[in-house]
Amino acid sequence: MTFELHGTHIHVSIFPSNGLSTKDSNHLQPKDRPLQDHLIDIFSQVFKCEDSEERKSLHDEVLGVILKAGKPLFSQLTPKTPTRERSTLHRFLFAEILYFRLDCDSGAASVVPVEPEEAYAAGHLINRELGQTSEEELDLCEHIPRYTPEDIVVKNVFMKGVRHVTAAVLVDGRDMFCKAQGGPSQLRGGPEGRELEYLGKILKAFPQQDSVRVPQLLGYIHDKDTKRILGFLRQWVPGQNLGIEIDLAATATETKQKWASQIRESVQLLHKHGLVWGDAKPCNVIIDEQDDAWLIDFGGGFTTGWVDSQLAETIEGDEQALERIMALLSSKDNAILY
Template identity: 35%
Template sequence: MAVDEDWVRWLKNLSFATQRVDMEDGRRLDFTIMINRKRFIITVLPNLSPDDPIAPLISRYAKSFMDNDEELDKAQDEIEDIIYDAGWRKFAPLAPGVERGPSTPPISLYSALNPETFYFRLVFDGANADVVQEYPSRPLFGPDYIALNVTGDLPRYSARDITVTNKLMGTGHIAKVSADGQDMCCKVLVPNQVKAVRREYACLKKIADSQHGDSISAPRLIGFVVEGGDHEEAGIGILEEYIPHVMTLGRLLKNTNTNTEIVTPERRRKWAEQIRRNIALLHGIGVVWGDGKPENVLVHSGTDDCYLVDFGGSWTDGWVDAELRETEAGDEQALTRILDFLDIENAEKDYLGASEFRSVNQGEVGIVWLG
């Protein structure tokens, strides 16, 4: 078969995404690229040749990284193009295309987080680029998640027994999964999300333990994710209720803002009241939503009710001011702006009573995370 035909067939079912780029001494770059569920780590180094075509790109990348400017993405894209053109013939047999659709074979959460890994080095012969496979004696990079000992009375689910049904973010650190025949949302302790997952757990646990646990429309906490095998007690994430939805409140209104029959004033008023009431109940038990915005409100596809999600903290420009992040005042500011987004008239805002944030009994968080 001709090379072009091989390329077309592989391209048909290709999934190619850069997961991360690690830089060492401003000279060495390690690209971690996911290709059809397999992980490829490609090392890019300058050589001693004065005509080395990759050295200027590495320098541009390093300078852009230090300056934090937009040239970073451009330099990264150019290097990735070189890697792809030089390596696809060797990558294709190692990571054959996976047919997408109902027949796509399921993959466990453990496999998604610990994919088969191949190592290559980008080399040049004059202007011609190639990739050379390498076989390190030990893995150069560990798992992309952190394992912590946890205590708590929630069930534990092995990552090997959890099936990923839809990756909601990144390579699967936030995903729709299935365990024991039940749809759930999984959030994994990846390095840059440890604080967020811990906060999410603490908030959902506090909601569950409060007298308003059944009244607050937020995901129900289900259990811990553990590595399994010899690391049964090593917690790597949490499982929570999956809220069935078609899209977020933000996307729903943006997609249908010209169709008043779909998003009627009555629905908008109902959603506004539900969001207001949920925030008031949260504050009553000492929980702050944290990153309030329409994209963190899901409209339940069965009940048409609003659920508040993402209790990982932080803030989003335009919805919460930075100095109000993760405070009750920030939540109130987000509420006011969400009501504006819902196009609720001032009189309706007053009727909804946006200032009714009353104190209720405080709850306790029953977990100890040990480093």
């Protein structure tokens, strides 16, 4: 398990009690099973569980044991207050990781420092080349500038994990939005890779910035050593999220009609060029400071209630979500959106 504590990334390996598998202790009662076997089985359920609340509960159960066992050591090794230094993207993508092993042999659980090579499946965290996507694997726009993580100042983090981040950033004095990852996941085939390629396709289809209300692709992020692609930079659109921050009940009917018309127009323009929005829903619409509606998030997927699973990432799915968004904006109810 890898997690962040006080700004420090910590990787804790849990090995089966017999060194090979937890199956040998499956016949034992839970109270008699080695703790590490129990935790491994719980953690394996996290990846199979479809219910987000149950998944979080399982994850927190394992994390709770680790934090309790490692509290004395973690408090010595991690800073109590975050640094006030100017944070570049490099700090988020390639931060130092401290490696430990959960030891239960003495009865009470404890954590023991280990070398990176001794950690479970940590090779992808050590090797910066492993899992990163090369330019040849992506459909890139040749004229779009490349930036390194060291060039990018992080202003506001919206989502982050170990070696991946979604944030508002500053590049050459200009506000931008970025999605990037320095860890093991391949860009190609994932939501970040789809969005990167789609923003490029949209830019080619609509080279004039004001021809469609979709944030413009502004740059690619690459590793200065390996030259591999880590993510992208796009236009920052100041405003409010339609699905989270806008009080529709307090919004004038004329304004909602304007947004509905703009959203429909943008989706139809995309479809004329064979482009699909993907995870179409109100939460992926930004209302800017001029009260105009922008489509965001081209990472694909679907959200229940807006697009049926069998229509995910299709024009038909976009049209289904569009009609539901239109119905929402024509309603007088202050609906709760997801």
